[in-house]
Amino acid sequence: MAADPTTIFALASAPGRAGVAVVRVSGPRAGDALLTLAPDIEGLPPPRYATRAVLYAPESNIDAQSRERIDDALVLWIPGPASFTGEDVAEFHIHGGHAVLDSLLTSLGAMDGLVPAGPGEFSRRAFENGKMDLTAVEAIADLVDAETAAQRRQALAQMGGALARQYDDWRDRLVKSMAFAEASIDFAEEDIPDDLARQSIEALRALAGEIDLHLADDGIGERIRSGFRIALTGAPNVGKSSLLNALAKRDVAIVSEIAGTTRDVIEVPMDLGGYAATLIDTAGLRESADLIEQEGVRRARDQAASADLRLHLIEPGARDGLPAADDGTLVVMNKADLLARDAASPEGVLVISVRTGAGMADLIDRMTTHIRNLAAGRAAASAPLTRARHRAALEDCRAALRRAIGNAEAGMDEEMMAEDMRVAAQALGRITGRIDVEDLLDRIFRDFCIGK
Numbered sequence: 001m002a003a004d005p006t007t008i009f010a011l012a013s014a015p016g017r018a019g020v021a022v023v024r025v026s027g028p029r030a031g032d033a034l035l036t037l038a039p040d041i042e043g044l045p046p047p048r049y050a051t052r053a054v055l056y057a058p059e060s061n062i063d064a065q066s067r068e069r070i071d072d073a074l075v076l077w078i079p080g081p082a083s084f085t086g087e088d089v090a091e092f093h094i095h096g097g098h099a100v101l102d103s104l105l106t107s108l109g110a111m112d113g114l115v116p117a118g119p120g121e122f123s124r125r126a127f128e129n130g131k132m133d134l135t136a137v138e139a140i141a142d143l144v145d146a147e148t149a150a151q152r153r154q155a156l157a158q159m160g161g162a163l164a165r166q167y168d169d170w171r172d173r174l175v176k177s178m179a180f181a182e183a184s185i186d187f188a189e190e191d192i193p194d195d196l197a198r199q200s201i202e203a204l205r206a207l208a209g210e211i212d213l214h215l216a217d218d219g220i221g222e223r224i225r226s227g228f229r230i231a232l233t234g235a236p237n238v239g240k241s242s243l244l245n246a247l248a249k250r251d252v253a254i255v256s257e258i259a260g261t262t263r264d265v266i267e268v269p270m271d272l273g274g275y276a277a278t279l280i281d282t283a284g285l286r287e288s289a290d291l292i293e294q295e296g297v298r299r300a301r302d303q304a305a306s307a308d309l310r311l312h313l314i315e316p317g318a319r320d321g322l323p324a325a326d327d328g329t330l331v332v333m334n335k336a337d338l339l340a341r342d343a344a345s346p347e348g349v350l351v352i353s354v355r356t357g358a359g360m361a362d363l364i365d366r367m368t369t370h371i372r373n374l375a376a377g378r379a380a381a382s383a384p385l386t387r388a389r390h391r392a393a394l395e396d397c398r399a400a401l402r403r404a405i406g407n408a409e410a411g412m413d414e415e416m417m418a419e420d421m422r423v424a425a426q427a428l429g430r431i432t433g434r435i436d437v438e439d440l441l442d443r444i445f446r447d448f449c450i451g452k
Contacts, residue, residue: 007033008125009108010117011101018096023104025090026122029113031077034090037107038075047082050074055092057107070103071095085122086129127433134433135163138387142225149274150224150375154386162383163390164432166214170207171428177203178421201408204421208401211394214385220375221384222391223308227269227276228371234313239334242354243313244268244281247364273368275375280307309370311363314349330366393427400424 007027013020025033031044038053045051055070074093083089094100108114123137139159146152177200223229232240248268266281310328316335336353350366352359385391404420 005113007114008117008121009033009105009114010122011105012091012122013096016096017098021094021096021101023092023094023101023108024117024122025092025108025114026083026085026087026117026125027113028088029111030088030090031079033108033111033114034075034077034092036111037070037092037104041075044077045075047077047079050076050093055094055104057103059107059110070107071100081129081131084131085125086131087125133161133164135167135390135431136161142386147269148271148276151276154221154224154384157383158386163386166383167428167431168434170210171425171432171434173203173207174421174425174428177207178418178425200417200421201405204401204405204408208398208405211398211401215391215394215398217384218374219385221386222388224275224375224384225386227278228272228308228374229278229280229306230309230311230367231280231282231307232311232313233282235315238313238315239354240281240313241266243311243332243334243352244279246354246357246360247279272364272371275368275371277367277371308374309367311367327370330363330370332363390431393430397424397427400427 005028007025007029009023009025011021012024013022034044035041036058037055039056041051041053045053051074053073053075055073055075057068057070071094073095076091076093078084078089078091080087080089092104094104105116109116120137120141123132123140126132127134127137136159139155143152143155143159146155180200232244234240244266247270268279268281270277270279308328309330312329312331313334314331316333316338331349333349333351334354336351336358337356339351350359350363352363354360385394400420400423404417404424407416407420408414
């Protein structure tokens with residue numbers, strides 16, 4: 001891709017008042033910007049070394065006496081291509097007051113050839129300059145947004161190339177099979193082994209099987225990224241909203257003795273043992289003539305059906321009509337403080353009291369264990385999918401592979417098989433952003449020495 005001739009700049013640290021703010025400049029005029037703002041330093045500083053410099057507004061640089069100081073700062077010079085974007089980069093580490101930042105950004109904006117960066121433009125330039133693939137770009141966004149340890153670990157693994165290595169390996173193997181098929185078509189008169197078609201079909205079957213296993217992950221990577229969903233269900237007035245408030249440690253839902261207070265779905269994020277989770281308070285499950293409450297009950301059932309864990313609350317002393325506890329449902333009897341001390345609880349039911357806190361630690365521990373077990377169900381050796389677009393592209397790839405295998409087994413011509421393989425390779429390339437037809441030519445000439 002052609003390099004963008006413009007030089008971009010933006011605040012690279014969090015907005016707002018802070019001790020230090022970092023402003024990044026990337027592009028062909030990054031060095032000029034640094035020298036213009038810091039005229040007292042002699043030439044560009046050593047690469048990747050922090051250098052103290054007084055920054056001046058460039059429009060005031062008529063003489064030493066009239067210059068207006070912006071700040072006493074640290075500057076870094078990071079020449080390309082050994083930079084985040086692959087371009088020349090300058091960074092200004094300034095005091096994080098609004099006035100200092102505004103003055104620096106105004107000065108940069110007044111320079112010829114410098115424009116404010118758009119959303120994600122530094123990362124986009126890094127991708128366009130071959131510094132990272134699309135999965136690594138997405139991982140940066142995930143790492144910035146990470147709120148739990150599991151999200152951080154997953155984003156770091158993906159940024160380090162865990163997904164890209166998997167997909168690039170599959171694509172390399174597919175390109176090799178494509179080369180076999182193309183060679184059989186275009187160079188049929190050359191000295192090419194007779195069993196190329198058989199080798200290609202076997203390779204495609206193996207690849208399709210690996211993709212099947214990768215897709216059969218129950219969406220664990222996406223759920224680690226976006227959060228596991230835990231639904232609170234049960235009849236009205238069993239304490240669902242009170243439990244939600246207790247787990248959230250703040251008043252989120254209205255608590256009332258009046259049945260049917262909760263009509264809509266209320267969601268609260270929380271951290272369970274390093275995993276992001278969303279608690280979902282739902283309407284009490286009962287028959288009602290109220291149309292609004294009926295809609296609330298319908299939504300409650302939908303949320304319960306799609307949740308990773310259901311906490312089904314029951315009245316104290318209840319024994320009949322209890323849902324069966326299973327891998328996705330934990331039956332919880334609330335209001336333990338209303339039970340007689342010698343009262344026995346039904347088997348498999350966790351007894352708690354939101355009012356006194358009894359059993360709450362055990363409840364949180366069971367919730368955490370359930371989520372941790374879900375996450376651990378994915379083989380550690382395989383990087384999980386983290387986005388719907390990855391899944392869609394892999395499903396397209398798998399479908400094309402199956403068509404190619406089916407066409408080959410049905411004795412269809414090799415050109416149809418080769419076209420399906422090209423479609424599969426393009427689908428894989430969409431995930432990482434690496435789509436290059438030259439790969440196929442390189443593989444043909446390297447493996448078969450065509451032309452000898």
